[in-house]
Amino acid sequence: MLPNSTRGRTKIRPPRKILSSEVDVEKSWAVLQKAIEEIQHKNASKLSFEELYRNAYNLVLRKHGKLLYDRVEGQIRKCLSEQVRLGLLNKLASSGIDDRQFLQALNKEWEDHLLSMRMISDVLMYLDRVYAKESHLPLIYDVGLNAFRDSVIKYNNNEIGDKIITIIIDYLNRSRLGEIVDKFIIKAVIYMFESLTEVVNIDISSVSGSANYGENYYLHYFEPRLMLSSHEYFEDKSIELLDQRSGVIYIEKVTQLIQDEESRIQMYLPDVSAPKMLELMDNDLISRNLESIMMFETDGLKLWINDDNYTLLQLLFKLITRVDSEHEMLKRRLRSIILENGEEINQLSNEQLEQEVTQKKQEEEKKRIIAEAHGKKLVVRHRSSKEQATRYAIRWIHNFLSLKRKYDLVAEKSFDNNIGILEEIDAAFSTFFNSNNKSAEYLSLFIDDCIRRSLKDKSSDEVEQTLNNCIVVFRFIKDKDVFEKYYKNHLAKRLLQQKSLSSEIEMNMITKLKQEIGSSFTARLEGMFRDIKLSQELSSDFNNRFARQDVGETDAGAEIRQKNHGRKLELDSSILTTSFWPMPINKSMHSIQYPDELQVLKDQYEVFYDIKHRGRNLTWAPNFGTVDIRIHYPKKTYEVNMATLAAVVILKCFNDSEDLRNKHTFEEIQGITQIPVPELKRHLQSISVASRSRLLKKTPMSRDICAGDLFEINEHFKSPQTRIKVLTVASGSKVEDDLQRSETMEIINKSRIMETEAAVVRIMKARRELKHQELINEVIKQLLNRFKPQPSFIKQRIEDLIEKEYLKRDEKDRSIYQYLA
Amino acid sequence: MSDSDEEKTSPYVTLISNDGYSFQITREAAMISGTLRGMLNTSFQESSTNTIKMHELDSQLLEKVVEYLYYNLKYNELVDVPEFDIPTEMALELLVAADFLDV
Numbered sequence: 001m002l003p004n005s006t007r008g009r010t011k012i013r014p015p016r017k018i019l020s021s022e023v024d025v026e027k028s029w030a031v032l033q034k035a036i037e038e039i040q041h042k043n044a045s046k047l048s049f050e051e052l053y054r055n056a057y058n059l060v061l062r063k064h065g066k067l068l069y070d071r072v073e074g075q076i077r078k079c080l081s082e083q084v085r086l087g088l089l090n091k092l093a094s095s096g097i098d099d100r101q102f103l104q105a106l107n108k109e110w111e112d113h114l115l116s117m118r119m120i121s122d123v124l125m126y127l128d129r130v131y132a133k134e135s136h137l138p139l140i141y142d143v144g145l146n147a148f149r150d151s152v153i154k155y156n157n158n159e160i161g162d163k164i165i166t167i168i169i170d171y172l173n174r175s176r177l178g179e180i181v182d183k184f185i186i187k188a189v190i191y192m193f194e195s196l197t198e199v200v201n202i203d204i205s206s207v208s209g210s211a212n213y214g215e216n217y218y219l220h221y222f223e224p225r226l227m228l229s230s231h232e233y234f235e236d237k238s239i240e241l242l243d244q245r246s247g248v249i250y251i252e253k254v255t256q257l258i259q260d261e262e263s264r265i266q267m268y269l270p271d272v273s274a275p276k277m278l279e280l281m282d283n284d285l286i287s288r289n290l291e292s293i294m295m296f297e298t299d300g301l302k303l304w305i306n307d308d309n310y311t312l313l314q315l316l317f318k319l320i321t322r323v324d325s326e327h328e329m330l331k332r333r334l335r336s337i338i339l340e341n342g343e344e345i346n347q348l349s350n351e352q353l354e355q356e357v358t359q360k361k362q363e364e365e366k367k368r369i370i371a372e373a374h375g376k377k378l379v380v381r382h383r384s385s386k387e388q389a390t391r392y393a394i395r396w397i398h399n400f401l402s403l404k405r406k407y408d409l410v411a412e413k414s415f416d417n418n419i420g421i422l423e424e425i426d427a428a429f430s431t432f433f434n435s436n437n438k439s440a441e442y443l444s445l446f447i448d449d450c451i452r453r454s455l456k457d458k459s460s461d462e463v464e465q466t467l468n469n470c471i472v473v474f475r476f477i478k479d480k481d482v483f484e485k486y487y488k489n490h491l492a493k494r495l496l497q498q499k500s501l502s503s504e505i506e507m508n509m510i511t512k513l514k515q516e517i518g519s520s521f522t523a524r525l526e527g528m529f530r531d532i533k534l535s536q537e538l539s540s541d542f543n544n545r546f547a548r549q550d551v552g553e554t555d556a557g558a559e560i561r562q563k564n565h566g567r568k569l570e571l572d573s574s575i576l577t578t579s580f581w582p583m584p585i586n587k588s589m590h591s592i593q594y595p596d597e598l599q600v601l602k603d604q605y606e607v608f609y610d611i612k613h614r615g616r617n618l619t620w621a622p623n624f625g626t627v628d629i630r631i632h633y634p635k636k637t638y639e640v641n642m643a644t645l646a647a648v649v650i651l652k653c654f655n656d657s658e659d660l661r662n663k664h665t666f667e668e669i670q671g672i673t674q675i676p677v678p679e680l681k682r683h684l685q686s687i688s689v690a691s692r693s694r695l696l697k698k699t700p701m702s703r704d705i706c707a708g709d710l711f712e713i714n715e716h717f718k719s720p721q722t723r724i725k726v727l728t729v730a731s732g733s734k735v736e737d738d739l740q741r742s743e744t745m746e747i748i749n750k751s752r753i754m755e756t757e758a759a760v761v762r763i764m765k766a767r768r769e770l771k772h773q774e775l776i777n778e779v780i781k782q783l784l785n786r787f788k789p790q791p792s793f794i795k796q797r798i799e800d801l802i803e804k805e806y807l808k809r810d811e812k813d814r815s816i817y818q819y820l821a
Numbered sequence: 822m823s824d825s826d827e828e829k830t831s832p833y834v835t836l837i838s839n840d841g842y843s844f845q846i847t848r849e850a851a852m853i854s855g856t857l858r859g860m861l862n863t864s865f866q867e868s869s870t871n872t873i874k875m876h877e878l879d880s881q882l883l884e885k886v887v888e889y890l891y892y893n894l895k896y897n898e899l900v901d902v903p904e905f906d907i908p909t910e911m912a913l914e915l916l917v918a919a920d921f922l923d924v
Contacts, residue, residue, distance in 0.1 A: 044863070044864050044865055045864050045865065045866060045869055046866060047865050047866055048865065048866045048867065048874070049859065049860040049863065049865035049866065049867045049868075049873075050860060050867060050873055050874055050875065050876065051876070052865075053856060053859070053860070054876055054877060057921060118863065119863045119864070119865070122859040122862070122863045123859075123863075123865075125855065125856060125859050125923065126856075126921075126923075129923065
């Protein structure tokens, strides 16, 4: 091929000229004009391409390109305007022709026109190549398309075009109503619209806001109308659906509608419109309404979740995914619903509890009536308010768990386990969980209840499941140290009172906690276990030895044995490492005067322990122990198990004298035993007031122990069983009251101070020098497993440490701390 | 165009010079020229007869043109191509012919 530039500059004429150098312009045009008419009437096959081409070629070559170009355009326009357009208008006017036939006629004209233009532009190839390109004019073919646009479609103020658009939009609307329409004709016409380019006009394009490129009749005229009508349609539809006030109907209908519309778009509309239409549809049907739909009281998101309506929720999720991949709308609603649910849990737990209580009451009432009918009197036992609160806590955790499980299922079945939504759900749960300042205690109580009672006779799978659930709840706890505190308390009680169903379950729970949060958290819990285990070995060792000694009999042993009618004394001790266990060493217990029996055991044990572990300090904590004693009442002998302190009272004050009528005032007892007053009151209450275990008789007979009350052995004590257990007031694990709670929080706060300071020192020791903010961040990171310290709290600790000269500020930059070794 | 469909299947076309000589060339070669391609691809007279009268070219020139069409066909996609021999006296005429034929 020859380079373009050569051709462009070609003025050189061949030396041997074949044709006459003079061309008759009019004659050549006449030939071409005739040919164009023939082509438009589909008579092209009679024409010689070569002749036409040659004529056009010669015209262009002799610089008549412009003339030819303009005349061709005029010719095309004339034909379109006078024949095609009028023909179409006639069809429109005639009654015998329906929309579809009109569109078909139009399409036929269009196709014919395209074909003619193809041929004309082929013949005028040279004109295109040389004249049009050099003058930067559209090619003849495009001239033909523009002519069709101007002379047919847009002629007379878009007369025909308007009509076509109306027809097609009407078609689309009819198809929306379920009518079957001729999709081929619609597609064809839309394709035609797309082929008609629009003259780029800055004003218009800036108004419509779209790019100048690729403007065509479709985008410019058709699409806006389409959008408008679709918008109306969607809006009508959504209003119609909203009127039904039913979220279910709305979501189902809209899902169906969207599906239909999508296939419609795919079938009729070009790709450029699809995203716009989808956006419009999503906006009209989803974004605008769905949030209010979800809030429907009677038929909204909350209800669906409540009803586990997974299919519907899935539809909802899919709809929302269309408009927002982050699902903000859904997350917002979920959050507030979960918080509402949280409120409901509080209520529900209360109601369930009340129901339980009324049921119990009714049963007891029945029992009472039956008993009375038999002439017996039965005392109705009322649950203490603390016990109530404990049951409430257990219920609460239980309900919390089932709610969480419900949402997990919903997320799994309907929300695709979408990570963002899962996070939102967890966050919402965490918020409402932590908004209850007792939740950590509740969980610990729940676990306590499980291990004491509810896991009894459960399969190992069920146990595993329950414990895992506990861990699920545990994750939500923000201040893990608070939980640890309670857990330790409850665990201690379980271990000392041997209330655990099995140590396996205990260990399992601790292992799980360890996996969850690390060994530093559980080290002390494990230590508690070790203590108990070692203690058991020690005790059996001690008891063996003490028992053996009666062969070689020590003085003290013999004396006691004799006193106890030859019966052996045994001691089960629990040696507890002070730092592991939650109970403080109670100094006030030091001065207690033990009865001889116990004193002997105590001394013996101390000697025994000192041999085993030299140099260790034993502090006795009688307030946790129990004693089995045998009491001879005039009528019967009972074996009574009671708290050590209660036993001290009985053995010390009411055992010495043979005279059972021995009376002591409260002050006397206190003087003899040296038991601290509040403890003494508590234990006296359990052995003199509690109905089942009224071992002592109190005068006056009132509920509360007051100074000056008189106590004596209750000769008329009667009990159906031989073995009695004296329940000490407030044993077992119960919800703390407010006072206790604030005490607990104070303890926790103290340990937080320690931990924070320890963390600061640890970090500074390693880093030597650190900026304030970095230090704060590091501390928060280290403590996150335990609790979330406030920066101001940390700052205070740092100040303290500076005062104690662990740290100092850098002299130049005050925001830098340095570690002082 | 349907009536020319069968004819089109013919692999040869005939070019006739203005002094009456015919040249049978393969359709493939003829297609190299944009002008000839236009003539053969649209439903004009030429496409049904598979014959093109070249009023602008004499036999000498047309022969050279045909030679070039084959030369182009053969070497179009290769790199190291031999010179195409153009007699000096014919150069200008060939230039015009090339412009006319769009090659």
